[in-house]
Amino acid sequence: MCVENTPPPSSRLTRRGILAGAAALAGTAAALSATPSAAAERTEERPEERTGRRGVGGDLVIEGGTLLDPATGEVTEDAVVVIVGGVVRAAGARGRTRVPEGTEVLDAHGTWVLPGLVEAHIHLNTAAEARDAVRKGATTARSGSTNFYQDIAVRELARQVPELAPRLRAAGIFVTPDLGDTVLADPDLTPLAGLKEGVRSPEALRRVVEVNLARGADVIKTRVNERAGLPEQDPLAQVYDREQLSAVVAAARRGGKGVLCHSYSEKGCHDAVMAGIRSLEHGVFVGERTLREMRRRGTYFTPTLTAIAGLAESDDPVLAERGRTYLPVLKRAVRAAHELGVPLAAGTDSSGGTVDPIGGEVELMRAAGLPALDAIRTATTGAARLLGLQGTAGRLARGFAGDAVLLDGDPLADVSVLKKPVRVVRAGVPV
Incomplete structure (x- = not known):
């Protein structure tokens, strides 16, 4: 049997049905049906995934932790990370970072804060x-x-x-x-x-x-x-x-x-x-x-x-x-x-x-x-x-996704603390 003369695969007619079957196998359809707000948020691709500048997610302030930037190795104590719509709007020392009023606050005192x-x-x-x-x-x-x-x-x-x-x-x-x-x-x-x-x-x-x-x-x-x-x-x-x-x-x-x-x-x-x-x-x-x-x-x-x-x-x-x-x-x-x-x-x-x-x-x-x-x-x-x-990923800096892990120790001294985050934030939503 030869596949050389087979018509090209369909990207439209069969894709919807095939992926519906995949969703049934994965159980993602059931997960979505249990989340009423999901239907209103459906999109072909999240803007945050294309540019890292916009997104659909939660608003959250992570306050008081020790922030590590893997890109530079910089460590900031008593840091504040501001997440709006699932995207980081500001991250840095408390005195230099404005915190929006009325935003949910996640107390990170005593923890290290790293990007997801x-x-x-x-x-x-x-x-x-x-x-x-x-x-x-x-x-x-x-x-x-x-x-x-x-x-x-x-x-x-x-x-x-x-x-x-x-x-x-x-x-x-x-x-x-x-x-x-x-x-x-x-x-x-x-x-x-x-x-x-x-x-x-x-x-x-x-x-x-x-x-x-x-x-x-x-x-x-x-x-x-x-x-x-x-x-x-x-x-x-x-x-x-x-x-x-x-x-x-x-x-x-x-x-x-x-x-x-x-x-x-x-x-x-x-x-x-x-x-x-x-x-x-x-x-x-x-x-x-x-x-x-x-x-x-x-x-x-x-x-x-x-x-x-x-x-x-x-x-x-x-x-x-x-x-x-x-x-x-x-x-x-x-x-x-x-x-x-x-x-x-x-x-x-x-x-x-x-x-x-x-x-x-x-x-x-x-x-x-x-x-x-x-x-x-x-x-x-x-x-x-x-x-x-x-x-988009790998840092907690302006324009990056609002994903974070909170750790109960210094990962630069003991990386094993990464195995058990005490808290995870995904797109500005505590998990």
Whole structure:
């Protein structure tokens, strides 16, 4: 069967029905129906996401905490953050920051105040998982793909009721050789079901990317190696070569999107980087040659240390051994990347109904050898740049989103406090 002559995917006629099904699977429709005000706030894209200057959200003053700006490292005691319509209007020392009368005040005395954290690799399949991610401090995130476009439904939930979900960059479905039941997600994928070799030809690879773009994906997720989390697979086995990865990248670029790539072996990592991916995911055995190329190209490294550490706790002996073996190797790769100047982003790779706190990934970055401030930047300013949201997320400064985490200790002295925020604010609304 050939997909070369298949009509282009529909961006109008089928998108509404497909995404309605995704919303039903994700439970976002039920979440919206339980929030009467949501209907009046629906919009194609939040103005705050486009410019960081306007938005729909709450009005709030966060008063009395110690404010940390990850961009500069500046610490301001007895700070005031003024949020209007979900966007920061002022942030700084009390004496230099005017507080609007009649605005709700959140007392932050005794806490440190940081911008909401940015989770660069997470699989959000349900509204419940999305809300859990926010409660654990991730107010902005990038999806690592879902089987039936649930992440696109979660993104729409976040736009309509920000406090229920992180601001999300959705990846749609995985560009992988075997789509499995994902072909049932979309009638425009069904021509791929009969391909004997799976999604491998340039035409088939382009088709999956184009369908994702037609459904509204913000980024494209693909792979170069098999999975580490399945004992029957060999994570060092390569499933796509550089030419195939280049086809994925080219199709994504035609739609103005970047590509994140699941990877493990050094050869796989190098092929992916040379193919032009935007970020390398996992990348346990990435070598110095590839890291230097990543620095030259500005390719991001999202090591997902949390996921690799989690393997070591598995009941399966194969997975447990992988975790014990891979984690120290990956920590060395993270340290080498930082020393070489490769941009790093924090991501937990949470999936399957369990949401790990993004603060735990920051703690692992610190354990890998990053200074505390640089580790914090991987989940704030650094990750925000990767997501193209450097003017919206990652700081509490004028024009940025009114997302914040309140911590019960100094994260520069002990980054572990990021794992359990005492309070989270999303778009000016305390969660």
